[in-house]
Amino acid sequence: MTAEVPASERPADIRAVPARHPGRWVATAVVLVLLAMQVHLLFTNKNFGWSVVRRYLFNPIVRRGIVTTMELTILAMVIGVFLGIVLAVMRLSKNPVTSWVSWVYIWFFRGTPVLVQIIFWFNINLLIKSFSLGVPFGPTFVSWKVNSLITPFVAAVLALGLNEAAYMAEIVRAGLLSVDEGQTEAAYALGMTRLGTLIRIVLPQAMRVIIPPTGNETISMLKTSSLAYTISVLELLRATQSIAARNLETIPLLLVASIWYIVMTSVLTGGQFYVERYFARGASRTMPSTPLQMIRSNLRTLGGRRRR
Amino acid sequence: MTTLMVDAQSIHKSFGINEVLKGITLEVEPGEVVCLLGPSGSGKSTFLRCINHLEKINAGRLYVDGELVGYRQQGDRLHELHDKEIARKRTEIGMVFQNFNLFPHMTALENITEAPTRVKGEPKHDVNARARDLLAKVGLSEKVGAYPRQLSGGQQQRVAIARALAMRPKLMLFDEPTSALDPELVGDVLAVMRDLARSGMTMVVVTHEIGFAREVADKVVFMDGGVVVEQGLPSEVISNPRHERTKAFLAQVL
8 A cells, every 4th residue: 555645745836036147148238239230231232232133133144043952952962862872882891992993083073162162163075075875995976075075064063963973982981881780781681782771771760860961062062163164154142243243243243142042951951850850760769749739739729728 | 421410610701800619610410400508799690690601700610501601712812702693692591680670561471572572582372472471380270361560479489480481491590589568478489490300390499498409409509709619419418518617607507
């Protein structure tokens, strides 16, 4: 038998006077004043030219720039991710030659600035005049002039994509290594092949580790694609700068570019959340709730409280 | 004479300079349940992993159902088998691991259907039905859609057994299937294994469950230091061990 504790023995809830934190109030005041100064500057300094910003925000040239920036980012990331997976698998392969080739690739493309690589691809025709398909060191079947094949846009995609592959390779490799070896063994014991195990068992689990840095890379790529400006690809920065070159409204047009970059990165950040959520299935007992679900449940608790 | 299910002849296995198997000779008849007992580090698990070629042996000959494991013999020369052939042979041997190794990104049902559909190419409909039957058999009908992390250790291990059985293996290997479980969950897993043994499945079980070995095993093998110290009926090896090392080990675990 257990002794029952009478309700009267429960001590009263503690109701103490909260400690005072004057430092917090000072810090809050300082930050708010600084913030107010920024906002004030934003709206009173005429040189920001908000009316110009408004006029050019949806300008057709700017819109074309946005599309080009998105194309550059998507194509470069697709090359980066797929080549990155291949490089990571090569790097982890038992074959010393493939592993070494992968290492050298990563070493080279991480070791040179991406701007240099962009200019390099832009000038590739100085190095190679034509591409051809055929037997190595033997006869050729088809061939293309490099000048017609490697447009500035293609040069930028290649440079950004091949550079990205080196970084993605390391991200993918870290992901593959993060998957417990028991998973591979279990798959082998069931008679799965190496490739089947990689695609069906290891990669889906590695995705949880691969996705967050890949999101970062995509956001970073969106901004890095502005380097294509230097080889006259009409992406967002070049589009706004070409307008500024005519009307000399440098600051407002930089603001236009910045606004669109921040809009695009914000959209990507949101997308990243849903992709991570998809690959988290099975990883925890409950799924993380989506922002919508969070708002709904917050509303519900608020409503509940009011009713009480 | 029937073909032996497992025929191990003087198996040697080293990891670097550390020799963990020093000449294991062991026979498993079809339908037999063999329990491997012994202290940790005695090489039991390594030997088990050699049977489905997760580990390569350094010397000796290992046959499963009359076929050499991992190699093809031509004259007196051994040729390494290709990965695909090794994988094909593994489909006939089920394995259950100490840490379950269920695929965490797949539901219980998907864990079971993955290999029969992807490896053997069986129609999805048949495999799904079979997988549900197997889950019912291990007492987990209501966990079809659960992910491994939503299951207890004992439930996970039973799904793992169902996963192995879905391939219709002729031999089942158990590598300390209950060692990672809380004591109160061990019973459910052992019950499933007992049923399986009664159904006539050939089983090689590395275990510390002496009671299970005594009750279910047709043969008990005691290993220590990479050699078989003694083997025989459970009534001989467990109840009347002849060797000092066996006696000392049993005194500690019983």
